[in-house]
Amino acid sequence: MRYFYPAIALCALVGMSSCKRPKAPHDVPDERPNQAAATQPVAAQATTPSSRPDGGTYSRLQLLRFIRASRLVVAAAEASGRNIDAMPEGFPALALAARDDASLNPALAAGHMRADEWAQVGERAWLAWGVAQLDYNAEAPLRKNAADLAAARQRLALAEAAVRSGFPILSEEQRAQRITKAQDEATTATDRAAMWADSAQRLRTQIAEAETAAENADAAGATGGTANTPPAGLQDLVRDPAIVAPNASGVDGAAGPGPAFQQDPAALAAAQQQTAQAARAAVATLSQELAVAERNQQDERDHAERASLSAEHPDLPRDDVEKMDMFRQATAAIEQSKADIQKREQESEVLKARLQDDRRVNAAERQKAAPPADVELLRRYLAEFNEAWGMTVEGRAKPASRG
Numbered sequence: 001m002r003y004f005y006p007a008i009a010l011c012a013l014v015g016m017s018s019c020k021r022p023k024a025p026h027d028v029p030d031e032r033p034n035q036a037a038a039t040q041p042v043a044a045q046a047t048t049p050s051s052r053p054d055g056g057t058y059s060r061l062q063l064l065r066f067i068r069a070s071r072l073v074v075a076a077a078e079a080s081g082r083n084i085d086a087m088p089e090g091f092p093a094l095a096l097a098a099r100d101d102a103s104l105n106p107a108l109a110a111g112h113m114r115a116d117e118w119a120q121v122g123e124r125a126w127l128a129w130g131v132a133q134l135d136y137n138a139e140a141p142l143r144k145n146a147a148d149l150a151a152a153r154q155r156l157a158l159a160e161a162a163v164r165s166g167f168p169i170l171s172e173e174q175r176a177q178r179i180t181k182a183q184d185e186a187t188t189a190t191d192r193a194a195m196w197a198d199s200a201q202r203l204r205t206q207i208a209e210a211e212t213a214a215e216n217a218d219a220a221g222a223t224g225g226t227a228n229t230p231p232a233g234l235q236d237l238v239r240d241p242a243i244v245a246p247n248a249s250g251v252d253g254a255a256g257p258g259p260a261f262q263q264d265p266a267a268l269a270a271a272q273q274q275t276a277q278a279a280r281a282a283v284a285t286l287s288q289e290l291a292v293a294e295r296n297q298q299d300e301r302d303h304a305e306r307a308s309l310s311a312e313h314p315d316l317p318r319d320d321v322e323k324m325d326m327f328r329q330a331t332a333a334i335e336q337s338k339a340d341i342q343k344r345e346q347e348s349e350v351l352k353a354r355l356q357d358d359r360r361v362n363a364a365e366r367q368k369a370a371p372p373a374d375v376e377l378l379r380r381y382l383a384e385f386n387e388a389w390g391m392t393v394e395g396r397a398k399p400a401s402r403g
Contacts, residue, residue: 056373057124063377066121069111071388073098073118076107086389086397088126095119125385128374131366132382133395135375138358140394142351149344156337162330166323167315178314186307193300200293207286214279220272 052059058066074084077094080103084094098104099115108115158169170178310318317323359366366372378385383393390398 053373053377055371056377057371058121058374058377060377062117062121063125063381065111065113066118066125067381067384067388069108069113069118070122070385072107072111073104074389076104084390086391088130091122091126092119095122124370124374125378128370128378129382129385131369131375132379133386135359135379136382137394138355142348142355145344145347145351149341149348152337152340152344155333156341159330159333159337162326163334166327167317168326168330170315175314179311182307182311182314186304186311189300189304189307193297193304196293196297196300200290200297203286203290203293207283207290210279210282210286214276214283217272217276217279 073094074086077084077097082094082097084090095115095118098108098118105115108118111118113121162169306318310316317326366375386393386395392398
């Protein structure tokens, strides 16, 4: 009997546990717009919104569905020739049309929303849009300042990297420009080297002719004969009135030696000697010009080679001069970037404080216009909202979005 009462108590506990119903699993609503219609009945969408922020009048899922449905409704309304007023004041007219116009029902169905839910969410979303768009546009100076600050920090990082590595840090555009410039320089230098090579070859030919003329004059002077007429290219260099042979009349000229001149061996030998000396002087002059041409040719070849290497390796300095210039420019860029960063950071604080003051002063009107939770949620999807209604992110109508 001592186990009688414990046995009764145990049976009672077992009976109570067997009578409990299993708890239904917690159903977490799916917030993906594309799958919402497949997982939830249409009737439940308006009555059981998911993930609604505290103080908000619509959920993230409802807003995303509204945006998707609005894109389809706007397209269908424009296709039917209906005028769309993408503003809070113009939405009620389109909401009424969506309820009464059967041609818009397929667009709402494709967006997984009923006409009354689309109108209800849309009314509250457009009220929040008025505040969210005003805030976004008011923050334009702050966004520009942030972009300038990021650019200054990027310039500072690149300049510091250039100083550490000794190489210029180039963007893709700068690298492409540097390659193109180097390739052009290589082509130009190669053309100039070819020009100097042609000039050097002509000078070598003239030198050889002048040397031949000097040798012929020496040989003619030794044998008492007449030297050959200098080549056409050397006549200006070797012509001397004292050594030009006289003509038959006995007057000096270019018609060849006369009988009296040929009968004077001493005069003829002196003339041949002077011709040889003039030819050798021409050789000396031409040799100097040849040295200049060959030096210029080599300089242009070296220039073309350096330019070709620069085109292959645009990140490397060409020489010590360019390296020093790069270092000087990078050092200056570091100082300028630091000054810009400091300035932008100060401006950012001023702009933030100004925006906070404006919103604090207008807090009552903002709260009256739309709940803060609605505004914050719409702000996260402002670009998508505006795009669905044919507007830019700044809330202006796109030129091509209206017929």
